[in-house]
Amino acid sequence: MAVLLTGGTGFVGARLCVELLRRTDGPVICLVRAESVARAEQRMRSAVEALGEDVPVLPRMRAVPADLSSARLGLDEGAYRTLAEEVDSVYHCGAYVHLAAAYERVAPVNIGGTRRVLEFCAAGTPKHLHHISTLGVFLAAREAGLDSVDESTVPTLGTCGPFGYLRTKVEAEQAVAAAAESGLTATLYRPGLVLADSRDGAAPANDFTTCVLAAAIVTGCYPTALGALPASTVDHTAQAIAALSLAPDTAGKVFHVMRPEPLPARELFERAREHGYRLREVTAQQWRVALLAHRANPWARAVLALEICTYILGITPGRRPPRFSADISADAAAAASVRVPDTGPAYFHRLLDRLERDHEETLSATHTSG
Numbered sequence: 001m002a003v004l005l006t007g008g009t010g011f012v013g014a015r016l017c018v019e020l021l022r023r024t025d026g027p028v029i030c031l032v033r034a035e036s037v038a039r040a041e042q043r044m045r046s047a048v049e050a051l052g053e054d055v056p057v058l059p060r061m062r063a064v065p066a067d068l069s070s071a072r073l074g075l076d077e078g079a080y081r082t083l084a085e086e087v088d089s090v091y092h093c094g095a096y097v098h099l100a101a102a103y104e105r106v107a108p109v110n111i112g113g114t115r116r117v118l119e120f121c122a123a124g125t126p127k128h129l130h131h132i133s134t135l136g137v138f139l140a141a142r143e144a145g146l147d148s149v150d151e152s153t154v155p156t157l158g159t160c161g162p163f164g165y166l167r168t169k170v171e172a173e174q175a176v177a178a179a180a181e182s183g184l185t186a187t188l189y190r191p192g193l194v195l196a197d198s199r200d201g202a203a204p205a206n207d208f209t210t211c212v213l214a215a216a217i218v219t220g221c222y223p224t225a226l227g228a229l230p231a232s233t234v235d236h237t238a239q240a241i242a243a244l245s246l247a248p249d250t251a252g253k254v255f256h257v258m259r260p261e262p263l264p265a266r267e268l269f270e271r272a273r274e275h276g277y278r279l280r281e282v283t284a285q286q287w288r289v290a291l292l293a294h295r296a297n298p299w300a301r302a303v304l305a306l307e308i309c310t311y312i313l314g315i316t317p318g319r320r321p322p323r324f325s326a327d328i329s330a331d332a333a334a335a336a337s338v339r340v341p342d343t344g345p346a347y348f349h350r351l352l353d354r355l356e357r358d359h360e361e362t363l364s365a366t367h368t369s370g
Protein backbone atom coordinates (compact mmCIF):
# COMPACT_ATOMS: atom_id res chain seq x y z
CA MET A 1 0.00 0.00 0.00
CA ALA A 2 1.02 3.63 -0.37
CA VAL A 3 1.55 6.62 1.88
CA LEU A 4 0.14 10.03 0.99
CA LEU A 5 1.94 13.16 2.19
CA THR A 6 0.76 16.77 2.06
CA GLY A 7 3.20 19.66 2.52
CA GLY A 8 6.15 17.68 1.13
CA THR A 9 7.85 20.77 -0.33
CA GLY A 10 7.91 22.47 3.10
CA PHE A 11 10.44 22.84 5.91
CA VAL A 12 9.15 19.83 7.89
CA GLY A 13 7.46 18.00 5.01
CA ALA A 14 10.55 17.51 2.82
CA ARG A 15 12.38 15.88 5.72
CA LEU A 16 9.30 13.85 6.63
CA CYS A 17 9.16 12.63 3.03
CA VAL A 18 12.75 11.40 3.25
CA GLU A 19 12.10 9.70 6.60
CA LEU A 20 9.01 7.96 5.22
CA LEU A 21 10.93 6.81 2.16
CA ARG A 22 13.62 5.40 4.47
CA ARG A 23 11.24 3.69 6.85
CA THR A 24 8.53 2.30 4.53
CA ASP A 25 8.83 0.26 1.36
CA GLY A 26 5.88 1.34 -0.77
CA PRO A 27 5.27 4.51 -2.77
CA VAL A 28 5.25 7.87 -0.98
CA ILE A 29 2.82 10.03 -2.94
CA CYS A 30 3.18 13.76 -2.39
CA LEU A 31 0.38 16.24 -3.11
CA VAL A 32 2.13 19.30 -4.51
CA ARG A 33 0.88 22.66 -5.75
CA ALA A 34 1.88 22.65 -9.40
CA GLU A 35 0.39 23.11 -12.85
CA SER A 36 1.56 19.71 -14.15
CA VAL A 37 2.87 16.34 -13.02
CA ALA A 38 6.32 17.23 -14.36
CA ARG A 39 6.40 20.46 -12.35
CA ALA A 40 5.08 18.69 -9.20
CA GLU A 41 7.84 16.08 -9.55
CA GLN A 42 10.44 18.75 -10.12
CA ARG A 43 9.32 20.71 -7.03
CA MET A 44 9.47 17.59 -4.83
CA ARG A 45 12.83 16.50 -6.23
CA SER A 46 14.32 19.94 -5.58
CA ALA A 47 12.91 19.99 -2.04
CA VAL A 48 14.48 16.63 -1.22
CA GLU A 49 17.74 17.24 -3.09
CA ALA A 50 18.21 20.57 -1.27
CA LEU A 51 18.60 18.54 1.92
CA GLY A 52 21.77 17.02 0.50
CA GLU A 53 20.61 13.58 1.55
CA ASP A 54 21.62 10.44 -0.20
CA VAL A 55 18.21 8.87 -0.73
CA PRO A 56 18.50 5.93 -3.08
CA VAL A 57 14.75 5.43 -2.75
CA LEU A 58 13.68 8.43 -4.83
CA PRO A 59 12.03 6.26 -7.52
CA ARG A 60 9.38 5.42 -4.89
CA MET A 61 8.57 9.10 -4.47
CA ARG A 62 5.67 10.25 -6.65
CA ALA A 63 4.24 13.73 -6.98
CA VAL A 64 0.67 14.64 -7.86
CA PRO A 65 -0.44 18.21 -8.64
CA ALA A 66 -3.05 19.17 -6.05
CA ASP A 67 -4.45 21.97 -3.93
CA LEU A 68 -5.60 21.50 -0.34
CA SER A 69 -8.14 24.29 -0.57
CA SER A 70 -9.98 22.83 -3.60
CA ALA A 71 -12.74 20.23 -3.77
CA ARG A 72 -11.33 16.65 -4.08
CA LEU A 73 -7.92 18.20 -3.25
CA GLY A 74 -7.89 19.59 -6.79
CA LEU A 75 -7.81 16.11 -8.38
CA ASP A 76 -10.18 14.94 -11.08
CA GLU A 77 -12.72 12.35 -9.98
CA GLY A 78 -10.95 9.35 -11.51
CA ALA A 79 -7.54 10.22 -10.09
CA TYR A 80 -9.11 10.91 -6.68
CA ARG A 81 -10.85 7.54 -6.59
CA THR A 82 -7.74 5.63 -7.72
CA LEU A 83 -5.60 7.38 -5.10
CA ALA A 84 -8.19 6.75 -2.38
CA GLU A 85 -7.99 2.99 -3.15
CA GLU A 86 -4.18 2.93 -3.29
CA VAL A 87 -3.35 4.83 -0.10
CA ASP A 88 -3.72 3.45 3.42
CA SER A 89 -1.97 6.12 5.44
CA VAL A 90 -2.05 9.87 5.11
CA TYR A 91 0.43 12.33 6.64
CA HIS A 92 -1.21 15.75 6.66
CA CYS A 93 1.69 18.16 7.06
CA GLY A 94 0.61 20.82 4.57
CA ALA A 95 -0.66 24.13 5.93
CA TYR A 96 -0.53 27.84 5.38
CA VAL A 97 2.03 28.58 8.10
CA HIS A 98 1.97 32.29 8.79
CA LEU A 99 2.17 33.52 12.38
CA ALA A 100 0.96 37.05 11.54
CA ALA A 101 -1.79 36.30 9.01
CA ALA A 102 -5.49 36.95 9.58
CA TYR A 103 -7.73 33.95 10.23
CA GLU A 104 -9.60 34.43 6.93
CA ARG A 105 -6.38 34.22 4.96
CA VAL A 106 -5.17 30.91 6.34
CA ALA A 107 -8.50 29.18 7.10
CA PRO A 108 -9.20 27.86 3.54
CA VAL A 109 -5.98 25.83 3.59
CA ASN A 110 -5.71 24.99 7.28
CA ILE A 111 -9.36 24.19 8.06
CA GLY A 112 -10.74 23.64 4.55
CA GLY A 113 -7.66 21.59 3.57
CA THR A 114 -7.97 19.41 6.68
CA ARG A 115 -11.65 18.79 5.86
CA ARG A 116 -10.66 17.80 2.30
CA VAL A 117 -8.08 15.41 3.75
CA LEU A 118 -10.69 13.93 6.11
CA GLU A 119 -13.06 13.39 3.15
CA PHE A 120 -10.21 11.65 1.33
CA CYS A 121 -9.59 9.43 4.38
CA ALA A 122 -13.26 8.43 4.36
CA ALA A 123 -13.10 7.40 0.68
CA GLY A 124 -11.82 4.07 -0.69
CA THR A 125 -9.51 1.91 1.44
CA PRO A 126 -9.61 2.47 5.25
CA LYS A 127 -6.85 4.88 6.20
CA HIS A 128 -4.79 5.96 9.19
CA LEU A 129 -4.48 9.75 9.35
CA HIS A 130 -1.33 11.26 10.87
CA HIS A 131 -2.25 14.88 11.45
CA ILE A 132 0.45 17.48 12.10
CA SER A 133 -0.73 20.27 14.36
CA THR A 134 1.32 22.58 16.60
CA LEU A 135 1.97 23.12 20.31
CA GLY A 136 1.07 26.73 19.51
CA VAL A 137 -2.54 25.67 20.12
CA PHE A 138 -1.64 26.13 23.81
CA LEU A 139 0.33 29.36 23.51
CA ALA A 140 -2.14 31.38 25.61
CA ALA A 141 -3.17 28.49 27.88
CA ARG A 142 -2.30 30.47 31.04
CA GLU A 143 -4.99 32.98 30.08
CA ALA A 144 -7.42 30.06 29.93
CA GLY A 145 -6.35 29.05 33.47
CA LEU A 146 -3.86 26.32 32.53
CA ASP A 147 -0.31 26.76 33.83
CA SER A 148 0.84 23.53 32.27
CA VAL A 149 -0.22 21.31 29.40
CA ASP A 150 0.54 17.75 28.38
CA GLU A 151 -0.63 15.25 25.79
CA SER A 152 -4.03 14.88 27.49
CA THR A 153 -4.86 18.61 27.44
CA VAL A 154 -7.52 19.53 24.89
CA PRO A 155 -6.91 22.82 23.04
CA THR A 156 -9.68 25.36 22.60
CA LEU A 157 -10.03 28.78 21.02
CA GLY A 158 -9.26 30.04 24.55
CA THR A 159 -5.87 28.28 24.80
CA CYS A 160 -4.44 29.50 21.48
CA GLY A 161 -4.76 33.27 21.90
CA PRO A 162 -6.07 35.71 19.30
CA PHE A 163 -3.85 34.50 16.44
CA GLY A 164 -5.51 33.55 13.15
CA TYR A 165 -3.04 30.79 12.26
CA LEU A 166 -3.29 29.14 15.70
CA ARG A 167 -7.08 29.40 15.71
CA THR A 168 -7.20 27.53 12.41
CA LYS A 169 -4.91 24.84 13.81
CA VAL A 170 -7.28 24.38 16.81
CA GLU A 171 -10.28 24.10 14.49
CA ALA A 172 -8.42 21.64 12.26
CA GLU A 173 -7.68 19.49 15.33
CA GLN A 174 -11.36 19.67 16.31
CA ALA A 175 -12.36 18.46 12.84
CA VAL A 176 -9.93 15.52 13.15
CA ALA A 177 -11.22 14.71 16.66
CA ALA A 178 -14.82 14.69 15.38
CA ALA A 179 -13.86 12.35 12.52
CA ALA A 180 -12.02 10.10 15.00
CA GLU A 181 -15.17 9.90 17.12
CA SER A 182 -17.00 8.73 14.01
CA GLY A 183 -14.49 5.93 13.48
CA LEU A 184 -11.46 7.38 11.68
CA THR A 185 -8.10 6.01 12.85
CA ALA A 186 -6.04 9.10 13.61
CA THR A 187 -2.86 10.10 15.42
CA LEU A 188 -1.99 13.67 16.26
CA TYR A 189 1.50 15.20 16.38
CA ARG A 190 2.10 18.63 17.89
CA PRO A 191 5.61 19.92 17.18
CA GLY A 192 6.82 22.87 19.22
CA LEU A 193 8.87 25.59 17.65
CA VAL A 194 10.71 23.93 14.78
CA LEU A 195 14.38 24.98 14.79
CA ALA A 196 16.97 24.90 12.00
CA ASP A 197 18.37 21.56 10.86
CA SER A 198 20.87 20.23 13.39
CA ARG A 199 23.18 19.01 10.65
CA ASP A 200 23.77 22.22 8.69
CA GLY A 201 21.79 24.96 10.45
CA ALA A 202 19.45 25.37 7.44
CA ALA A 203 16.10 27.12 8.00
CA PRO A 204 13.78 29.11 5.76
CA ALA A 205 13.92 32.90 5.94
CA ASN A 206 10.40 33.11 7.36
CA ASP A 207 11.23 30.77 10.24
CA PHE A 208 10.39 32.34 13.63
CA THR A 209 13.73 31.74 15.36
CA THR A 210 15.64 32.87 12.29
CA CYS A 211 13.66 36.14 12.15
CA VAL A 212 14.03 36.85 15.87
CA LEU A 213 17.77 36.12 15.97
CA ALA A 214 18.39 38.15 12.81
CA ALA A 215 16.36 41.07 14.20
CA ALA A 216 18.41 40.98 17.42
CA ILE A 217 21.62 41.05 15.37
CA VAL A 218 20.36 43.92 13.24
CA THR A 219 19.17 46.02 16.19
CA GLY A 220 22.10 45.09 18.48
CA CYS A 221 19.71 44.22 21.29
CA TYR A 222 17.13 41.72 22.45
CA PRO A 223 14.25 41.83 24.91
CA THR A 224 14.29 40.29 28.36
CA ALA A 225 12.58 37.00 27.55
CA LEU A 226 10.87 34.98 30.27
CA GLY A 227 9.42 32.18 28.21
CA ALA A 228 10.64 28.64 27.76
CA LEU A 229 9.80 27.26 24.36
CA PRO A 230 8.88 23.71 23.50
CA ALA A 231 11.23 23.26 20.57
CA SER A 232 13.15 20.81 18.49
CA THR A 233 15.23 20.78 15.36
CA VAL A 234 13.46 20.15 12.08
CA ASP A 235 15.35 16.92 11.39
CA HIS A 236 14.45 15.53 14.82
CA THR A 237 10.83 16.64 14.33
CA ALA A 238 10.56 14.71 11.05
CA GLN A 239 12.38 11.66 12.45
CA ALA A 240 10.17 11.60 15.55
CA ILE A 241 6.93 11.91 13.57
CA ALA A 242 7.96 9.15 11.16
CA ALA A 243 9.22 6.80 13.88
CA LEU A 244 6.26 7.36 16.21
CA SER A 245 3.79 6.92 13.35
CA LEU A 246 5.22 3.52 12.47
CA ALA A 247 5.43 2.25 16.07
CA PRO A 248 2.75 -0.21 17.18
CA ASP A 249 -0.52 1.01 18.76
CA THR A 250 -0.36 4.69 17.87
CA ALA A 251 -4.02 4.95 16.84
CA GLY A 252 -5.85 7.57 18.87
CA LYS A 253 -2.66 8.90 20.48
CA VAL A 254 -1.35 12.44 20.76
CA PHE A 255 2.38 13.20 20.66
CA HIS A 256 4.14 16.40 21.65
CA VAL A 257 7.19 16.59 19.43
CA MET A 258 9.85 18.56 21.29
CA ARG A 259 13.20 18.05 22.90
CA PRO A 260 12.67 16.78 26.47
CA GLU A 261 13.27 20.17 28.11
CA PRO A 262 11.75 23.41 26.81
CA LEU A 263 14.32 25.87 25.45
CA PRO A 264 14.58 29.05 27.57
CA ALA A 265 13.96 31.90 25.12
CA ARG A 266 16.86 33.93 26.50
CA GLU A 267 19.22 31.10 25.55
CA LEU A 268 18.68 31.99 21.87
CA PHE A 269 20.16 35.42 22.46
CA GLU A 270 22.88 34.21 24.81
CA ARG A 271 24.07 31.81 22.12
CA ALA A 272 24.25 34.70 19.64
CA ARG A 273 26.38 36.62 22.14
CA GLU A 274 28.68 33.61 22.56
CA HIS A 275 28.93 33.51 18.78
CA GLY A 276 30.45 36.99 18.87
CA TYR A 277 27.58 39.43 18.59
CA ARG A 278 27.56 42.36 20.98
CA LEU A 279 23.92 42.37 22.00
CA ARG A 280 22.40 44.35 24.86
CA GLU A 281 19.48 43.04 26.88
CA VAL A 282 16.75 45.71 26.92
CA THR A 283 13.11 46.06 27.96
CA ALA A 284 10.31 45.03 25.62
CA GLN A 285 9.53 48.69 24.98
CA GLN A 286 13.17 49.54 24.18
CA TRP A 287 13.33 46.59 21.80
CA ARG A 288 10.25 47.81 19.98
CA VAL A 289 11.81 51.25 19.64
CA ALA A 290 14.99 49.66 18.24
CA LEU A 291 12.96 47.56 15.77
CA LEU A 292 11.09 50.66 14.64
CA ALA A 293 14.37 52.52 14.17
CA HIS A 294 15.54 49.66 11.89
CA ARG A 295 12.26 49.11 10.06
CA ALA A 296 13.98 49.60 6.70
CA ASN A 297 15.58 46.22 7.42
CA PRO A 298 13.46 43.17 6.43
CA TRP A 299 14.21 41.25 9.66
CA ALA A 300 13.16 44.14 11.89
CA ARG A 301 10.03 44.61 9.78
CA ALA A 302 9.19 40.90 9.98
CA VAL A 303 9.44 40.86 13.77
CA LEU A 304 7.45 44.09 14.14
CA ALA A 305 4.59 42.30 12.35
CA LEU A 306 4.77 39.38 14.79
CA GLU A 307 2.51 40.31 17.70
CA ILE A 308 2.77 36.63 18.62
CA CYS A 309 6.41 37.29 19.53
CA THR A 310 5.42 38.67 22.92
CA TYR A 311 3.77 35.34 23.78
CA ILE A 312 6.36 33.02 22.28
CA LEU A 313 9.29 34.78 23.93
CA GLY A 314 7.34 35.63 27.08
CA ILE A 315 8.32 39.28 26.84
CA THR A 316 5.48 40.48 29.06
CA PRO A 317 4.97 38.54 32.31
CA GLY A 318 1.20 38.00 31.89
CA ARG A 319 1.76 36.46 28.48
CA ARG A 320 4.22 33.71 29.23
CA PRO A 321 3.57 30.39 27.48
CA PRO A 322 2.48 27.56 29.79
CA ARG A 323 4.78 24.78 30.98
CA PHE A 324 4.77 22.11 28.27
CA SER A 325 5.37 18.50 29.10
CA ALA A 326 5.82 15.60 26.80
CA ASP A 327 6.69 12.63 29.02
CA ILE A 328 4.48 10.15 27.16
CA SER A 329 5.88 11.29 23.83
CA ALA A 330 9.48 11.22 25.09
CA ASP A 331 9.07 7.63 26.31
CA ALA A 332 7.46 6.60 23.01
CA ALA A 333 10.20 8.33 21.00
CA ALA A 334 12.91 6.62 23.08
CA ALA A 335 11.17 3.27 22.54
CA ALA A 336 11.16 4.01 18.80
CA SER A 337 14.94 4.76 18.98
CA VAL A 338 14.62 8.47 18.11
CA ARG A 339 17.75 10.26 19.29
CA VAL A 340 17.29 13.52 21.21
CA PRO A 341 18.83 16.34 19.19
CA ASP A 342 21.97 18.07 20.46
CA THR A 343 21.03 21.75 20.66
CA GLY A 344 24.10 22.83 22.60
CA PRO A 345 26.46 25.73 21.76
CA ALA A 346 27.96 23.99 18.69
CA TYR A 347 24.48 23.69 17.18
CA PHE A 348 23.80 27.39 17.58
CA HIS A 349 27.19 28.24 16.06
CA ARG A 350 26.20 26.16 13.01
CA LEU A 351 22.81 27.86 12.87
CA LEU A 352 24.34 31.36 13.10
CA ASP A 353 27.12 30.56 10.61
CA ARG A 354 24.45 29.43 8.15
CA LEU A 355 22.30 32.50 8.83
CA GLU A 356 25.30 34.74 8.09
CA ARG A 357 26.13 32.82 4.92
CA ASP A 358 22.57 32.80 3.57
CA HIS A 359 21.72 36.39 4.51
CA GLU A 360 25.01 38.24 4.37
CA GLU A 361 23.50 41.38 2.85
CA THR A 362 20.62 41.95 5.23
CA LEU A 363 22.71 41.20 8.33
CA SER A 364 26.07 42.70 7.47
CA ALA A 365 25.16 46.39 7.22
CA THR A 366 24.31 46.71 10.87
CA HIS A 367 25.94 44.00 12.98
CA THR A 368 29.12 44.10 15.04
CA SER A 369 30.63 40.66 15.23
CA GLY A 370 33.80 39.24 16.73
Ligand SMILES: NC(=O)c1ccc[n+]([C@@H]2O[C@H](COP(=O)([O-])OP(=O)(O)OC[C@H]3O[C@@H](n4cnc5c(N)ncnc54)[C@H](OP(=O)(O)O)[C@@H]3O)[C@@H](O)[C@H]2O)c1
Pocket residue numbers: 006007008009010011012013031032033066067068069092093094095096097109132133134135136169190191192193194195
Ligand atom coordinates in the same frame (compact mmCIF):
# COMPACT_ATOMS: atom_id res chain seq x y z
N1 LIG B 1 7.62 25.53 11.30
C1 LIG B 1 7.25 25.44 12.56
O1 LIG B 1 7.88 26.07 13.47
C2 LIG B 1 6.08 24.57 12.97
C3 LIG B 1 5.84 24.41 14.34
C4 LIG B 1 4.79 23.59 14.75
C5 LIG B 1 4.00 22.97 13.81
N2 LIG B 1 4.23 23.15 12.48
C6 LIG B 1 3.33 22.47 11.54
O2 LIG B 1 4.11 21.64 10.70
C7 LIG B 1 3.52 21.57 9.40
C8 LIG B 1 4.56 21.95 8.36
O3 LIG B 1 5.04 23.26 8.63
P1 LIG B 1 6.30 23.85 7.85
O4 LIG B 1 7.05 24.72 8.78
O5 LIG B 1 6.99 22.75 7.15
O6 LIG B 1 5.55 24.80 6.81
P2 LIG B 1 6.05 25.28 5.35
O7 LIG B 1 7.51 25.16 5.21
O8 LIG B 1 5.42 26.62 5.14
O9 LIG B 1 5.37 24.22 4.39
C9 LIG B 1 3.99 24.23 4.17
C10 LIG B 1 3.67 23.18 3.14
O10 LIG B 1 2.24 23.20 2.91
C11 LIG B 1 2.03 23.34 1.51
N3 LIG B 1 0.79 24.04 1.19
C12 LIG B 1 0.42 25.28 1.58
N4 LIG B 1 -0.75 25.60 1.00
C13 LIG B 1 -1.11 24.57 0.23
C14 LIG B 1 -2.21 24.30 -0.62
N5 LIG B 1 -3.21 25.18 -0.81
N6 LIG B 1 -2.26 23.12 -1.28
C15 LIG B 1 -1.26 22.21 -1.14
N7 LIG B 1 -0.20 22.39 -0.34
C16 LIG B 1 -0.12 23.56 0.33
C17 LIG B 1 3.23 24.14 1.02
O11 LIG B 1 3.33 24.00 -0.37
P3 LIG B 1 4.03 25.11 -1.31
O12 LIG B 1 5.48 24.71 -1.35
O13 LIG B 1 3.34 24.98 -2.60
O14 LIG B 1 3.82 26.45 -0.65
C18 LIG B 1 4.35 23.46 1.80
O15 LIG B 1 4.69 22.24 1.20
C19 LIG B 1 2.32 22.51 9.42
O16 LIG B 1 1.16 21.75 9.66
C20 LIG B 1 2.59 23.42 10.61
O17 LIG B 1 1.39 23.90 11.17
C21 LIG B 1 5.27 23.93 12.03
